[in-house]
Amino acid sequence: MSQPDGLDNSLLGRIAGKLGGYSPILRWYRALRPRWLWLRLDPIGRSTRRYLDENDLTIKRGYCEGIAYPPESVARIGFLSTKLIGAYEHELDPVLETELPGHDFFVDIGSGEGYYCLGTARRFPEIKAIGYETDEAERSMAEKMTKLNSVECEFRGTAGPEEIASIPDGKLFLMTDIEGYEYEFVDPEKIPRLYQSTMLIEVHPATREGLRQTLIDRFAETHTAKVIDGLPKQLSDYPELAGWPEQRAAVAITEGRPALPEWLLLKPLTGPQG
Numbered sequence: 001m002s003q004p005d006g007l008d009n010s011l012l013g014r015i016a017g018k019l020g021g022y023s024p025i026l027r028w029y030r031a032l033r034p035r036w037l038w039l040r041l042d043p044i045g046r047s048t049r050r051y052l053d054e055n056d057l058t059i060k061r062g063y064c065e066g067i068a069y070p071p072e073s074v075a076r077i078g079f080l081s082t083k084l085i086g087a088y089e090h091e092l093d094p095v096l097e098t099e100l101p102g103h104d105f106f107v108d109i110g111s112g113e114g115y116y117c118l119g120t121a122r123r124f125p126e127i128k129a130i131g132y133e134t135d136e137a138e139r140s141m142a143e144k145m146t147k148l149n150s151v152e153c154e155f156r157g158t159a160g161p162e163e164i165a166s167i168p169d170g171k172l173f174l175m176t177d178i179e180g181y182e183y184e185f186v187d188p189e190k191i192p193r194l195y196q197s198t199m200l201i202e203v204h205p206a207t208r209e210g211l212r213q214t215l216i217d218r219f220a221e222t223h224t225a226k227v228i229d230g231l232p233k234q235l236s237d238y239p240e241l242a243g244w245p246e247q248r249a250a251v252a253i254t255e256g257r258p259a260l261p262e263w264l265l266l267k268p269l270t271g272p273q274g
Helices: 011-019 024-032 035-041 043-054 080-085 090-099 115-123 136-148 161-165 192-196 211-218 246-252
Strands: 105-109 128-132 153-156 172-176 198-202 223-229 262-268
Touching: 035 043, 043 080, 043 246, 080 246, 090 115, 090 198, 090 223, 090 262, 105 115, 115 128, 115 136, 115 153, 136 153, 172 192, 211 223, 211 262
Parallel strands: 105 128, 105 172, 128 153, 172 198
Antiparallel strands: 198 262, 223 262
């Protein structure tokens, strides 16, 4: 079944949801909402509460399997139950597992609490994982999770051409989820190293029309392009939700998106260069 929009029913939650999952209002809302109230009144909170009554704070499956969240992440991390179940952006699991080996650096622009950096550091410890995140609270959580999981990751603030250029020589895999700003950021004229890099880019079809084709055209002479389509989640894939009311189970694996996501995998024609 397709997932419903799982944002809470409060007025503030609805407004924040309309503005997008990474809007300043939604970040402020997550930072201030009382945990006890969220766990009892918010649809996602109630699903999270039930899930945590039956399971722990460790990701069950997928690319980031085995990564643990600290107790203070509850009500602070967006769509936590979706991540713990291993349903978050599940379409990317086989892509990352297949495409990342052989690279020296994994760089995630818009890394949040470090979800993909931590998963990479655990799965491929030989690859240096670096996350860029402008939100200080998210970076703080990422650093806590790095220590909790005994992995090696580095988290920085704003990314720009100079920051990417400062990464040592080596084969680079770049991942971006910056809410449509990819149009400005993923530009080889600004960051020449992208000509030799592998890139996995969320193209936000619901909010940035034309971004996918712009990027395909921009790298047409240097990269192959493959579209990764978002897929509806199937409750039958998550046996821990068996016996749950269908609507509550669907909320437990929601990503709160207005439409299915879409990514673009760009691979250099000559292979990633060091």
